[in-house]
Amino acid sequence: MPGTPTRTFDVIVIGAGPVGENVADRTTAAGLDTVVVEAELVGGECSYWACDPSKALLRPVLAHSELHGVPGLESAADQPLDASAVLKHRDAWASQWDDAGQVEWLDKAGISLIRGHGRLAGPKEVTVTTPEGDLLLLTARHAVAVCTGTSAALPPLPDLEALRPWTSREATSAKEVPARLAILGAGVVAVEMATAWQALGAQVTLIAREPGLLPRVERFAADLVTERLRESGVDIRFDSGIASAVRQGSSDSNSNSNSTSNSNSSQVLITLIDGSEIVADELLLATGRAPRTGNLGLETVGLQPGDWLTTDDMFTVEEVSGEWLYAVGDVNRRALFTHQGKYQARIAGAVIAARAHRRPLDIRRWSRFVGTADHVAVPQVVFTDPEVASVGLTTAEAERTGQAVDVVDYEIGQVAGAAMYKAGYRGHARMLVDPKRHTVLGATFAGPGVAELLHSATVAIAGEVPVERLWHAVPAFPTISEVWLRLLETYRDQSTTV
Structure with missing residues (x-):
């Protein structure tokens, strides 16, 4: 040159x-x-x-949800979130x-x-x-x-430019709450944004091409997230997909990724593969990267x-x-x-x-x-309600790869620290153990506040710590981390009954 x-x-x-x-x-x-x-x-x-704005949107949502079951705060839980304050918080982050x-x-x-x-x-x-x-x-x-x-990897829908769909960028930077939001996807972006925008006042319809949400996590965790989304008002359509989508009417929407606004004169008419129709103000395509x-x-x-x-x-x-x-x-x-x-x-x-x-x-x-x-030891947190924290193998991955594992389950709500965290705590923990080496190969926690349990599991897997050594890592009482002790006790009981 x-x-x-x-x-x-x-x-x-x-x-x-x-x-x-x-x-x-x-x-x-x-x-x-x-x-x-x-x-x-x-x-x-x-x-x-991505990370910063999405979690800035989700943290107030999760904190608000956790007020249910906390004595003295139930009345605050019944009050709607201040969406403008949440969006301002997101903008600062x-x-x-x-x-x-x-x-x-x-x-x-x-x-x-x-x-x-x-x-x-x-x-x-x-x-x-x-x-x-x-x-x-x-x-x-x-x-x-x-x-x-x-x-964002976009699906092959016709006239995408005219449709002006949201990707993850628009979903985390929108300046207003859409009255109606349709989401195509079943993964992390889809469920996190459904959690956030439903709580902020949107009516969310989640269109999943799969038979379930979060296909890469343990089924019990995905089921807890699905149950809670439905309780919050999200309309979930499984085994579905979009046959066509057209944006109707005019819009003053700014297509720049850092400034998305909505106009009541523009809406998206979505036809699903079963012939049913959905009308939304915005369509988020959360279909991969x-x-x-x-x-x-x-x-x-x-x-x-x-x-x-x-x-x-x-x-x-x-x-x-x-x-x-x-x-x-x-x-x-x-x-x-x-x-x-x-x-x-x-x-x-x-x-x-x-x-x-x-x-x-x-x-x-x-x-x-x-x-x-x-x-082997890749940690992930899905910041939904409830949170899902996982590292290492899942049961399905172990079956697919032929890895023998001992599966150890425990209801987190039975731990004193969880019961004190909030009344009616719903959560579940699973630990996968190598039956020959007696080391942890995978761990999944689903429930309020479980994200902070994840690093201990990551250390156990990355360090190949034997279960007998984990017995001497004493969890503080009363904390949710005491679930580790209960998992180890359950594993001991299972082992002695084989």
């Missing part, structure tokens, strides 16, 4: 979400001159359209969709930022098209890390545009030689969670630094640990 301005760095990171920020932080701390390229807001999906604070953090960390769309242009080369339309060529001495994440690699220049390094990027346990892209190209976070499809992406970023940053400084890596040791963290 003769005449194109060129700059050289040790490391180029494409994408300034939490993953890209963490890669850059680690390489910069190791003394490598690092630049981050970002086309949108510094802070990425998690900060503005999304920093009003202003990334000045994140940019300041990059600057303090000594990380360079170039705004614009970055594309690979060959080995260790990245072109950036700036917002002004200028072209800049960046070259890396050591590494390029792709941290571009994912975007796709890698943001379609316009990344993958073809310049022998890869297929639009594909997921497969990596080894050092997060080096396997199909590209030379150990210079890394794919970190959701884009590698190993574990699509922000916390896992940040973990990967810490590993990748350390690997890049070690290779750049020609320090030896204990590949076998690292691979074992990374493999455990990214495949």
